[in-house]
Amino acid sequence: MRKQRFALSRAYTLLEPGPVVLLTTAHRDACNVMPMSWYSLLDFEPPLLACVVSAANHSQSLLRASRQCVLNIPTAELARQVVGCGNCSGADTDKFSRFKLAHSAASQVGAPLLDACYASLECRVVDTRMVRRYEQFVLEVVAAWVDISNKDPPTLHHRGYGRFMVAGPSIQLRSKMR
Numbered sequence: 001m002r003k004q005r006f007a008l009s010r011a012y013t014l015l016e017p018g019p020v021v022l023l024t025t026a027h028r029d030a031c032n033v034m035p036m037s038w039y040s041l042l043d044f045e046p047p048l049l050a051c052v053v054s055a056a057n058h059s060q061s062l063l064r065a066s067r068q069c070v071l072n073i074p075t076a077e078l079a080r081q082v083v084g085c086g087n088c089s090g091a092d093t094d095k096f097s098r099f100k101l102a103h104s105a106a107s108q109v110g111a112p113l114l115d116a117c118y119a120s121l122e123c124r125v126v127d128t129r130m131v132r133r134y135e136q137f138v139l140e141v142v143a144a145w146v147d148i149s150n151k152d153p154p155t156l157h158h159r160g161y162g163r164f165m166v167a168g169p170s171i172q173l174r175s176k177m178r
């Protein structure tokens with residue numbers, strides 16, 4: 001192996017976490033969707049995760065106001081819509097109509113479920129202490145929906161700068177990890 005020094009500004013591209021999600025938010029008459037890949041898992045039950053939603057994004061104001069959201073998990077067929085939703089802002093664009101994203105009512109929160117995504121996690125904001133410093137929100141998943149017919153969904157994993165890895169087949173090993 002011949003390794004070269006790597007720019008710190010690109011270190012995140014080696015560590016990007018699980019699938020890119022489409023974060024939907026809603027407050028009063030406003031409703032929005034944005035791709036998000038900076039999140040990490042905190043606990044199994046109740047399921048907790050921490051995610052970064054920049055103050056520069058319209059989604060942050062809706063998330064702060066409503067304290068609710070949905071993490072919708074798209075597959076590769078939605079790649080163009082995912083990138084498109086990240087290249088514009090809900091502050092001046094109705095992304096649902098621009099990218100033809102059909103949606104339905106969630107069971108516990110005001111933000112919508114995206115019909116074309118293979119899974120959706122309804123979440124409530126449970127901790128905002130890290131928002132001012134890191135733009136990080138702690139979310140609790142309060143309801144989850146998944147297309148169980150899709151055993152190995154080709155989810156999108158962000159490698160930075162418009163490059164994505166698409167998930168492939170699973171392997172199963174004996175492991176003590178839950």
Ligand SMILES: Cc1cc2nc3c(=O)[nH]c(=O)nc-3n(C[C@H](O)[C@H](O)[C@H](O)COP(=O)(O)O)c2cc1C
Nearest residue numbers: 034035036037038053054057058059086088089090
């Ligand atoms: C693959 C991908 C992942 C992204 N991940 C995040 C993220 O984790 N947090 C964030 O604040 N913005 C992230 N962005 C950028 C926002 O999606 C982008 O700024 C978007 O236009 C914000 O939309 P809004 O202003 O309607 O909220 C990501 C964009 C892409 C394409």
